[in-house]
Amino acid sequence: MRPYLNFSPKPFARKDPLGFIFILINSVICIAVILSALYLWQIQRANQQHSGEFSRLELKKELLNEQFAQLNKDLKAMDLRAYDKEVRFYAGIQQELNAPWVNLLDALGSALPDGVRVQQVSSDGSTGEDVGQTIRLLAYARTKKDELVLLKRLQDMQDFSHVLIMNEVYEKPAIMFETRLIYHSDKGN
């Protein structure tokens, strides 16, 4: 420290080069500190913003996870196989109901010879709009001849096509046979 031996109540301003350097260095340090503080503040601010976005994304992810879990839960609860089976069941009923039973039975009745008795007529569903309705016919014939007469008549009729014997059992005193055929509801009219 420089001694101070001046008695003047108002001394000349001391222009100390070391003091000037000291002030200069302090000023530079102050500026550096201020800039560093500003930089730090900006980093903190950016960090807070990113942190906020990250939190929002985390929250969104959690919500989506919850929704996904709920959907999974609902999906499991739905039991798709049972639903599919149920749909098929109701679709079958619908198909049964769609079959033109009155016309079909009229056509079948007109083709039946005396020696044949129809046990069961059922529909296997539509084969397509252009093709027709697949019909399964279970009947009993007194004789083979009666059976063949029925089949021949069905084959000759425009209302039916693809008349095939699927099964035939000889049971005294009758022959049980199962026929499959396609009924064209629009051709007979």
Added chain:
Amino acid sequence: MLKTKILKQPVILQTERRLWGSHASGWQINSPSPDSLPRFSTIETLVPDDVWKSKKTALFLPEIACFPIRVPVEEKVKTSELEHFLKWTLKSRLPFPLEDAWIRYMPIHGTSSWLVFSLPGSWVQDTFDFFNTKGVHLGYIGTIAGLILESMRAPDMKVLLSYYGYYIYIHQKSGKLNQFQIRRFPIKDGQIQFEEFINSDFPMETSSGSQNPVPIYCFSHGRQKEWNNYFEQHGPGIFQMHEANENMAQLLVQMGRKT
């Protein structure tokens, strides 16, 4: 020699018998009241008008007028209490009331002592105010020794200030005061007794033989001649005379120009 801007201003220097000024081409008047502080209000008309035309001036007083005293300070004295302690120690040693004393001080390196300069504050304030009313800023009031102690930056510097009746020896090392000695010359028949001065009075260390000569700044015409005679007879040895000047204030200003 001195790195200071104070000597770039005009200076007024009081020695034991004269008042010197560096204004214009330099001036000097006989001190109306030797061995006492100058009252400029009473000598206003005696000094040249240039003094009152200058905007700034430095006033240098003889060291002996500032009562340089070495005061031992105990270690337990706190820095904040140092000034009061020094003043209290000076109580019985100052010729003016302690309440009026303004002191300036600095430590003496390697010792627990402080070198203290004192002036009556009322005189300092009156003098400053008087110059101020004249439009002159008296920005430095002190001594040559004080300015040297403030300004010297040499790693190892010794200097001898020679006045008419006394001398001051200063030894500074690395900016710290190592030695401060103020003594009267051994005088016989009005002449300095150099043999006695060098061999017994002068406090210079003699242990190392390869010491640089101590520069002498002499602020007395009469003593300058004696020193010159001494050097003519003995040549430079322990001492080395620096160039003289007819005007002592200008000699002081020269010290500021020397590097």
